[in-house]
Amino acid sequence: EPEVTQTPSHQVTQMGQEVILRCVPISNHLYFYWYRQILGQKVEFLVSFYNNEISEKSEIFDDQFSVERPDGSNFTLKIRSTKLEDSAMYFCASSPSHGELFFGEGSRLTVL
């Protein structure tokens, strides 16, 4: 069964460093998303991406964040200069046209 895959599963970084989280969405899906879940808190929407551009983003998704689909398969989230409060589990999701989101297993980011 096709699935969304994410790498790395866990990344530890120093504050101020750049981090890139990678996702391979399901191949025939058209919509891509990033969500995050800070430990003990709810899952929060970050950004959605369609037709090679951002379609919607939340207040969390500030200038430190960017997304890219560099080729036909990968969908990346970049945090330019990480802060302690960026520590969270980051989930990638993809969706066909009818709205069901398929989530990856997440990438845990720890900022020291």
Add this chain to the structure above:
Amino acid sequence: AQSVTQLDSQVPVFEEAPVELRCNYSSSVSVYLFWYVQYPNQGLQLLLKYLSGSTLVKGINGFEAEFNKSQTSFHLRKPSVHISDTAEYFCAVSETLGSQGNLIFGKGTKLSVKP
């Protein structure tokens, strides 16, 4: 603005007992409703969804949920739980589908099934 409230942060229950996980939402327009499950150290998996039609929707693993528009609720139920149902359950709402919509999640309910 949309919001989702899951009143119970933790629900302990014995194996083979029935369970109901509560979810209420607020929205000024029609919504689409979802329940996701997160097993330990895993991602979010869709249990069931309400898009339109019958208000009683059945999902995987014997779960079902009923959309009640007047009470703005979408409670999740299972008549007899198993140890393997131990997980965190998230209710989510979206006002639109596809690229123009995103999911708003509740805080989650941790279901703990004891033998």
